[in-house]
Amino acid sequence: MAKIALITGATSGIGAACADTFAAQGYDLILVARRENLLDTQAQQLNEKYGVKIKKLIADVRDKENINYVLDTLPGEWKNVDVLVNNAGLSQGLDPIDKGDTNDWDTMIDTNVKGLLYVTKVVSGWMVERKHGHIINIGSIAGKEVYPNGNVYCATKHAVDALSKGMRIDLLPHNIKVTQINPGMVETEFSIVRFKGDENRAKKVYDGLEPLIAQDIADAIWYVVSRPAHVNINDMLIMPTAQATGTIVKRD
Structure with a gap:
């Protein structure tokens, strides 16, 4: 069987770019996402384009019972995961602490931290049994x-x-x-989600500069994964040329 990559948040942005990149390299894919219609379309397109095998998992990483179930019930051969890309994550709101929405806080903590842990606990257990694997966690300049x-x-x-x-x-x-x-400014659905569907406000985040795109991050992930067995890239911070820090950018 080909090598296997499991990608969370697989249907958009960095996750979708990773799915295409790994499929192009001959990896079979386990794609985890919440939006079934997008996942169906994505899987069909990747299969037609690259001929790889794809297992679709409709799940929300925040739901511990659900994510445990869909992972545990995978056929045995699909548990031989070589690469886990913990990509599912989001930001909600941009408010000072005294005005923050606690529902937004719960969503971010449950997705970015607890969801990552739920998936990693299961998949790392498979990797431990095989004494082999590579876990890629998508952080941020915000980390x-x-x-x-x-x-x-x-x-x-x-x-x-x-x-x-x-x-x-x-x-x-x-x-x-x-x-x-750890990406800096990447133009994906990230800002649209942060501003709860306000596309005009999201677009202004990138006004006057050329941000990273999802494929830039997928390329970096493939570089990391394709290093020799004795080489591990512990940590990578990737910024657009126009961005120096989380808040200092050059706009034309």
């Missing part, structure tokens, strides 16, 4: 510094940073690589 009104989102991505370090230590005896990829 390296804190910016105004980013409070809880930044906290969740700082948690991903700490968890990536902890995973690397815990899984070292089992020959499992752990890499954190």
Whole structure:
């Protein structure tokens, strides 16, 4: 059987770009997403384009029972996951701490931290049994510094940073690589989700500069995964040329 990559948040943005990139390299795919219609279309297109096998999992990583069930009930041969891309994540709102929406906080913590943990616990167990695997956690510049009104989102991505370090230590005896990829400004659905569908406000985030695109991050992930067995890229911070920090950018 071909190598297998499991990708969460697979139907859009970085997740979709990763799915295409890994399929192009001959990987069979386990695609995890909430939107069944998008997942069906994506799987059909990737299969027709690359001829790879695809297992579709309709699940929300925040739902521990559901994600455990869909993973546990995979056929045995599909549990030989070589690469896990923990991509599912989001930001909700951009408010100071005293005006924050606690529902937004719950959504970010449940997705970015707890969802990542739920998936990793199951898949890392499979990898430990095989003494082989590579876990890619999608962090953020927000996990390296804190910016105004980013409070809880930044906290969740700082948690991903700490968890990536902890995973690397815990899984070292089992020959499992752990890499954190930290993008700066990437034009995906991210800002649309953050501003709850306000496309005009989301577009203004990237006014006057050329942001990264999802494929830039997928290319970096493939570079990391394709290193020799004795090489692990622990941590990678990727910014558009026009961005120096989380808040300092050059706009034309």
